[in-house]
Amino acid sequence: MTSTTPQSAQAGGPALPQERRVVTAIPGPKSQELHARKLASVADGVGNVLPVYVQRAGGGVVEDVDGNSLIDFGSGIAVTSVGNSAEAVVRRAAEQLADYTHTCFMVTPYEPYIAVAEALAELTPGDHAKKSALFNSGAEAVENAVKIARAYTKRQAVVVFDHGYHGRTNLTMALTSKNMPYKHGFGPFAPEVYRVPVAYPYRWPTGPENCAEEAAAQAIDQISKQVGAENVAAIVIEPVLGEGGFIEPAKGFLPRIAQFARDHGIVFVADEIQAGFCRTGQWFASEDEGLVPDLITTAKGIAGGLPLAAVTGRAEIMDAAHSGGLGGTYGGNPVACAAALGAIETMRELDLCARAKRIEEVMKPRLAKIAENQPAIGDIRGRGAMIAIELVKPGTKEPDAELTAKLARACHQAGLLILTTGTYGNVVRFLPPLVIGEDLLNEGLDVLESAFAELA
Numbered sequence: 001m002t003s004t005t006p007q008s009a010q011a012g013g014p015a016l017p018q019e020r021r022v023v024t025a026i027p028g029p030k031s032q033e034l035h036a037r038k039l040a041s042v043a044d045g046v047g048n049v050l051p052v053y054v055q056r057a058g059g060g061v062v063e064d065v066d067g068n069s070l071i072d073f074g075s076g077i078a079v080t081s082v083g084n085s086a087e088a089v090v091r092r093a094a095e096q097l098a099d100y101t102h103t104c105f106m107v108t109p110y111e112p113y114i115a116v117a118e119a120l121a122e123l124t125p126g127d128h129a130k131k132s133a134l135f136n137s138g139a140e141a142v143e144n145a146v147k148i149a150r151a152y153t154k155r156q157a158v159v160v161f162d163h164g165y166h167g168r169t170n171l172t173m174a175l176t177s178k179n180m181p182y183k184h185g186f187g188p189f190a191p192e193v194y195r196v197p198v199a200y201p202y203r204w205p206t207g208p209e210n211c212a213e214e215a216a217a218q219a220i221d222q223i224s225k226q227v228g229a230e231n232v233a234a235i236v237i238e239p240v241l242g243e244g245g246f247i248e249p250a251k252g253f254l255p256r257i258a259q260f261a262r263d264h265g266i267v268f269v270a271d272e273i274q275a276g277f278c279r280t281g282q283w284f285a286s287e288d289e290g291l292v293p294d295l296i297t298t299a300k301g302i303a304g305g306l307p308l309a310a311v312t313g314r315a316e317i318m319d320a321a322h323s324g325g326l327g328g329t330y331g332g333n334p335v336a337c338a339a340a341l342g343a344i345e346t347m348r349e350l351d352l353c354a355r356a357k358r359i360e361e362v363m364k365p366r367l368a369k370i371a372e373n374q375p376a377i378g379d380i381r382g383r384g385a386m387i388a389i390e391l392v393k394p395g396t397k398e399p400d401a402e403l404t405a406k407l408a409r410a411c412h413q414a415g416l417l418i419l420t421t422g423t424y425g426n427v428v429r430f431l432p433p434l435v436i437g438e439d440l441l442n443e444g445l446d447v448l449e450s451a452f453a454e455l456a
């Protein structure tokens with residue numbers, strides 16, 4: 001990895017300087033002006049992490065309208081893994097834009113949709129026959145995975161997990177665990193959704209070594225006794241839980257749950273919307289424990305920033321829904337499909353799975369070093385370029401959401417864009433674009449270290 005973004009990943013036009021540059025207060029005057037317009041015209045329910053308005057973005061930086069250049073440790077929430085406006089994404093999407101923008105795949109179909117479905121069949125785990133259906137957003141993909149599983153099994157119940165996040169539509173709010181801000185005041189929620197424990201090693205009452213076995217036993221017991229395995233259509237889980245706090249279920253938990261699903265004819269759905277597409281150092285996070293999910297939901301990283309999502313899985317399950325039962329006006333839009341083919345080309349050409357692993361190699365030891373002086377860092381976890389620290393009151397495991405918010409603010413002020421997450425709001429997550437230069441990655445960590453020191 002070099003200090004600048006590889007040329008092959010950058011779009012045409014003058015290359016965006018790969019540097020941190022803070023030339024005004026954050027947010028600057030032009031951003032503040034735009035923000036006043038935003039507050040007057042955009043619904044309050046649509047919040048912002050940082051009201052800095054974007055001018056350009058690429059490689060490992062986001063440049064704002066005031067001329068500040070922020071190091072990007074967020075990738076628009078794990079989307080621009082190939083970098084913003086990556087060359088192959090722009091080229092392919094632009095060619096597609098010039099040819100046709102939309103016909104509706106359900107009316108008169110087109111080749112890019114099929115090429116994406118073929119790529120998904122090739123890249124997702126398992127060598128069985130697979131099919132896909134394309135959608136616009138992650139939530140839509142998860143909803144459709146549930147529809148398909150219900151059509152296939154002719155059962156209704158859906159099992160999800162503590163700390164899980166699956167979206168903001170009515171069904172996916174029901175599947176999501178955290179009340180504020182995702183669900184509060186928006187009920188009633190869809191029925192036949194059951195939540196069971198997940199193996200969260202850091203917070204498992206009897207310790208991480210017992211976590212996988214005990215959590216799996218509890219989850220399976222609850223499903224069996226409270227729902228009845230024979231009533232369950234789908235078990236839906238993120239192989240690394242994103243909005244819940246980058247929780248990696250203790251090793252052994254996921255295979256045990258997948259085996260239970262197999263034994264009882266339940267469709268096992270891996271929600272790889274945040275963790276997929278090289279983010280964790282594999283094409284899909286499921287691969288780390290050799291999981292072969294029946295269905296996989298993808299979105300975010302799939303198309304380099306254009307809205308596209310997919311459900312991919314066993315052909316016989318995917319074919320269970322009747323013709324016309326799946327789809328939507330825009331699902332698998334040709335420009336988004338072309339962008340996805342460009343993103344996948346970039347991931348392959350630049351071996352972005354290897355880059356994600358390298359990002360972990362750089363970040364984990366540096367975070368461990370910072371933690372030596374920062375007793376608030378209770379846990380460092382994650383893999384590839386999906387890394388997090390969980391902040392607690394020193395000497396306890398009491399979540400410190402206030403420090404987390406202060407730390408994020410201090411980093412933003414210094415030109416580092418970081419995001420927080422977690423059920424308790426006490427996790428700082430790092431999701432840099434996989435094409436970020438190593439110098440910039442280290443500089444971002446310097447900023448984080450200084451912000452910690454200032455706050456201590």
Ligand code: PMP
Pocket residue numbers: 077136137138139140142165166167168238242243271272273274275299300
């Ligand atoms: N599932 C997971 C695991 C996610 O991380 C997200 C988005 N954060 C979603 C589903 C919903 O995706 P979208 O916002 O595109 O609807």
